[in-house]
Amino acid sequence: MNGLLSFSSNMFVVAFFLYCASFILFAVALMGRRWSNRDPVAHSKKWGKIAFAASSLGLIFHLIFFVTRWIGGKHIPVSNMYEFMSFLSMMVMVAFTVVYLIYRKTLLGLFAVPITIIIMAYAAVFPQEVQPLIPSLQSYWLKIHVTLAAAGESFFAIGFAAGFMYLIRTVDFKGTEKKAKRQQRWVEVVFFSVILVISFIATVFIFRSAGYESVFTQTKVTGQPGAEQTVTQTVSYKLPPIVGPYQSKVVSYEPFLGMSKPLFNAPSWMNGVNAGRKFNTIIWTFITGIILYAVLRLIARKPLGRAASPLMEGIDPDDLDEISYRAIAIGFPIFTLGALIFAMIWAEIAWGTFWSWDPKEVWALICWLFYSAYLHLRLSRGWQGGKSAWLSVIGFLVVMFTLVGVNLVIAGLHSYAGVD
Template identity: 85%
Template sequence: MSGLLNFSSNMFVVAFFLYCAAFILFAVAIMGRRWSNRDPESHRRKWGNIAFGVSSLGLVLELTYFFTRWAGGGHIPVSNMYEFMSFLSMMVMVAFTVVYLIYRKTILGLFAVPITIIIMAYAAVFPQEVQPLIPSLQSYWLKIHVTMAAAGESFFAIAFAAGFMYLLRTVNFSSTDKKDRRQQRWVEIVFFSIILVISFIITVFAFRAAGYESVFTQTKASGTAGQTASVTQTVEYKLPPIVAPYHSKVESYQPFLGMTKPLFSAPSWMNGINAGRKFNTIIWTVISGIILYGILRLIARKPLGRAASPFLDGIDPDDLDEISYRAIAIGFPIFTLGALIFAMIWAQVAWGRFWGWDPKEVWALICWLFYSAYLHLRLSRGWQGRQSSWLSVLGFLVVMFTLVGVNLVIAGLHSYAGTN
């Protein structure tokens, strides 16, 4: 089985690089037409078809990864953060392929494929070993609930890409009008949010490559009925500790840039030995995100939205608006079945109740209500264009917080999806 799992991992890596190559080819198709001696439309069509072919090959290899890992691990690979995010990246490519075959918009690949690349890189941050299923996951509902929820979310990702492109295409970045400047700022905030995820991935891999590690222990008294005992827990930091766990002891500390000890400890209300580590990760993500954003601004010498906007010249914004709406219209019923209805049935089977206000359940409901409001406003109130696009962008940011923030920051019954 180890040989099959190694083959599976190799397919994942090759698929990742094929997606990177497809992204470059999509960029050549869109940006290179300006310098092509041939007819720009012919250039776009030729390189767009090549890029789509490469991305499709990557999807075939990622499907190979998925099924060989399933065969080698003995259960469907969606039970932890690495497996779920890998599956989500694959479903984003499936959704992209479906939408691309319908609309044939090459520009969509320039924004949708990077979402897959970022999600795959994010997945690789987590432990990749095949882990045995905990009792609550040993159910056929795992296949139904998780896969359908991810399938719905993948179409939301395509809607995000199309909606964000619409905003880049229609916001007037040269205007000094108050309303236009507000739109410009919000577009920049979306760029910064994406950069935060990228900077987190870069930071984790950089310190992992450097072999960084610091260790803390925390001792707590526990017990009942007058009997108490001391329990010592250990936590490993893979990023330099700016913040230490509350009331903890340093077991080993690796200095970094002159820091020989944490700057401060986590506040007492951050319960748990891992709370300080999570807080430390958030701080590092923000710091590295600001640095990366600053570097990109220096390179572009202008706001990122203004720098990206010219590449969408000639694209019909109505097509982008239509793609965003259709993607949500496809994804919403799938998400409703997977993330709510089947999830509640499984909760009844596993825990004896349909609903328990677990953080993941609450945020899944928030996602569902958000996209319900999107469809209501779109169909009943006539919200189209910029209003609709902003909702598709904000909706996917809510989805990503549900997948990332709730799993890794907020404790709950779904914490098994995270990592130590």
């Protein structure tokens, strides 16, 4: 089976590069029409079809990866962060394919395909070994719960892409009045949020490729007065320690840029042996994110929203609004079944309770309530256009925090999922 799992990993890589090629082809379809000597519309349609064919071929290889890993691992590959994020990226492409076949909007690929690429790259950060299932995961409800939740979230991703495109299309980036300035700033915040995820992935890959590691031991005293117990645990840092663990000692330290020790230690209120390491990762993500954003601003010589705005010329904003709404309307009932109803059934079987106020459960409920409010405001209050687009963007940022922030920062029942 090791050979099959190796083949599966190769299919993942092939799919990733096909998606990257598809993204480039979508860019050629849209940007190249400006320099085409022939009919720009014909140019866009021709290259758009080629780009979609490349993305569809990538999806086929992605499906082969999923099936072969399932066979080789002897269980559905959604049981840890690597497998789940790989599956989510595949479902985003499935959702994109469905929506594209309905609306035939080439521009959607320029924003939807990168979401898949980023999620796949994010998945590759985590351990990729097939892990034996712990008892709570040995249930067919796992298959139903996780797959439906990911399917719903994938349509939310398409809704985000279309909603963000709507904002770039309609926000007045040349306006100087207060409302226009506020919208411009928030569009930049969304761009920066996406850049933070990319920066996290890039930073981890760079230092992992360099083989960086520093090791600390942390000693904690637990128990009641008079019956204290001392527990010593080892913490391994894969990024240079700007923040060291609370009350720790250095076992091995690899200097970086003249730093011979952490600048400071994590505060005592950060619970958990890995709290300092996670805080360190967050700091590095913001440092590299700010640098990458600044570089992109220097290249564009203008805010990123204003630089992207010309790509939307000739696009009907009403079509983007409709695509965003329809994608979320499709995803919401699927997410409801997977992330709430079947999740509670599985929780009862695995842990003996339908609801335990686990952080992941709470944030899944917050996502559901948010999209419930979105559909309510859209249907009963007529919140269309800009208001609806902002909600679709904010909603997916909440989803991403649920998938990224909760799993990596907040400890809970879902922290089993290979997040080292």
